[in-house]
Amino acid sequence: MESEMKLDRWGYEVRTCSDACMSAIDSYYQQVLSYGRKRSVILDAPRSDPQCVLGNILAAHFLCSGDSSRASPFIDAAKSCLNHASSYEKAVFDVVLYFISPDRDDDLAVELHSKLLQDFPRDLVSLKRAQILCFYMGQPDLSLKLVEQVLPINGNENYIYSMLAFPLLELGRMEDAEKAGKKGYEINKDDPWSQHALCHVYQFDCRFKEAVEFMEDCARSWSSLSSFMLTHNWWHVALCYLEGKAPMTKVRDVYDHCILKELERSDAVPAEVYLNAVGLLLRVYIRGELHAFGDRLRFLANNLTNQAFWFLDWHFDILALWALSFTGEFTKAEDLLKGLNSRISVMSEKKRQLMLRGLSLAECLFKYGKGDYKQARESLGHEFDAVNFKIIGASDEQLEVFTEVYISLLLNTGEPTKAIQAIEKQLKRREGLPFLWCLLEKGFLMLGKGEEAEGCGKKARELEAAYFP
Missing domain, CATH: 1.25.40 (Serine Threonine Protein Phosphatase 5, Tetratricopeptide repeat)
Incomplete structure (x- = not known):
């Protein structure tokens, strides 16, 4: 196999005979960093050049987020051509192959990404992959360390400062996060992660009107975003209205016309929409305002009985347990809870000990939805601190609702x-x-x-x- 070397967006060598393959890889990079809804463009890379190692392994990673069995042919194709790949491709192959392994140790996966970024510090997609992993590990300190590792060489590179801002705000360094978010926004006003980081800061500081005006101005750039990013940004807007005690019609309008409306799009990912929808309705319920939303929670719960949406994300499963039990779908809620127990039982001891916290929160929300406040309170143990539950894959802002549940339970018991x-x-x-x-x-x-x-x-x-x- 003799193909020429081409340079990707970062300036790193990729062995391929196809300009179309290289274009698909660079387009995929852009979709990942911009939270675009067309990440499937990476599948064009192996179609254009079945022997490109980088195209194949990135396609395998993309497919692992759905039906992992579809990834195997692409992994095999990448392996068969590995001897001819560039050093950069080999490094990405090793890291991604371990990342998608069912037996992955998260700490080692972060270490491997750190080594990759030492050798290839311009690869912001690998940085993004590592940061997402750190998020689900509940370790923003590691995420910050990774971005600081590559920051000097990336200078004013697009997207780098939004990737700096998020771990800063998760570590409570709001002033630094705001500075980083603003720098990212100055470089690219359409960067949704910079917009999102700034909204986090404004919202935390209770600058609700400023946050809403800023985000509603940014919304013109959101039509190309993934279902998650689009509805999550609107979730923030709705939450600012809710926390700032705007008329409930404002919150409901955002829910109807900006969050649930995403389901009308043919390429929508329903689970990503439902996550933000049910997360908002739980806040509304705690504030005693659910009556203003009519049968909207019932509509959500009916959809959440579909097991195709289960076990994709711990945060989502925990919220779904509340929605299902609150609306009387007890059998389905019990099945979901049993499934979470089963998944914990086959984890490594290290991972299992961490996720037992998530399970206690799941049991609490199940009982809270049923109105069994005493047992829900007992599920959380003697002390509760939301910061210990980042491992469910939720930001500090998303975790605040569980603190509100905890306080509500204390008052009700x-x-x-x-x-x-x-x-x-x-x-x-x-x-x-x-x-x-x-x-x-x-x-x-x-x-x-x-x-x-x-x-x-x-x-x-x-x-x-x-x-x-």
Whole structure:
């Protein structure tokens, strides 16, 4: 096999005889970094050159996110041509092959990515792959270390600063995250990850009106985004309206016309839409506003009975358990919970110990949906800190709903003192959140502390009036 070497987007050598193959690889890079909905373009690479190692192994990785059995022919094709591949292709092949292995050790996978990025630091798609892995490991510190490793050589490269911003905000370094997000946005105003990072910062700081105006202005660039990124950005907008105590019609309009509407597209990925939809409705429910959404939760639950949507993502499964049990789909919810137990039982001991936390949260949401508050509370153990649950694949902002569930359970099971402690801990992080002051008011009322309750209620209403008057 003698093919010429071509250079990819990063300037690294790829052995291929086909310009079309190289074009497909570069287009795939762009789709990954921009959260595009056409990542399947990578399948054009092996079609154009069946002997290209890089095209085949990237196609295998893409297919592993669906039916993994479809990836095998591409892995075999890459292996058969490996001797003729460039050093860069061989490095990517080794890392991706291990990454998609069912027996993968996540720590080793991160180490392998770090070594790859030492040798080929311009490969931002491998950086992105590693960062996503770190996200599901619940280790933003590792994610930050990886991006800082390659930052000097990438200078003002597109997408690099949004990849810097996210682990910074997950580590609570909001000022640094905002600076990085703004730099990424200056380089490319259509970078959805920069937009998303800035929204995270504004939302955390309770700058709700600023966040909504910023994101609604950015929305013109979202039509080409994946189902997840499109609906997740709108989820943030809806949540800003909700947390800023805008009229519930604002939240519902975003839900109907910007999140659920994605399902009308022929290339939509329903599970990615449902994740953001049910995550929003759980927040609405905790705030006692679910009645404003009619039968929308029932519609979601009916779709979530489809087992094709199960076991794709722990965060999604946990939210689905609440939706199913709350709407009376107890048998389906029990089947989903049993399935999560089964999956934990075959994990390595190291992974199993981590995911037992996720299982406790799953059991809690199942019981919470049933209205069995005492047992739901017991599922979380003596202490609860959402930061320990990042391993379900959720950001700090997504995890906050489970803190709200925890506080709600404390209030509903007669533990107002403990609830007040949990609320005050949250207020140290987000003092401008009206809902926390409402919860604190309730806690003080339960203790018979009318004066303190009155002060909290007044603070809540002042904040509510300030954001969306």
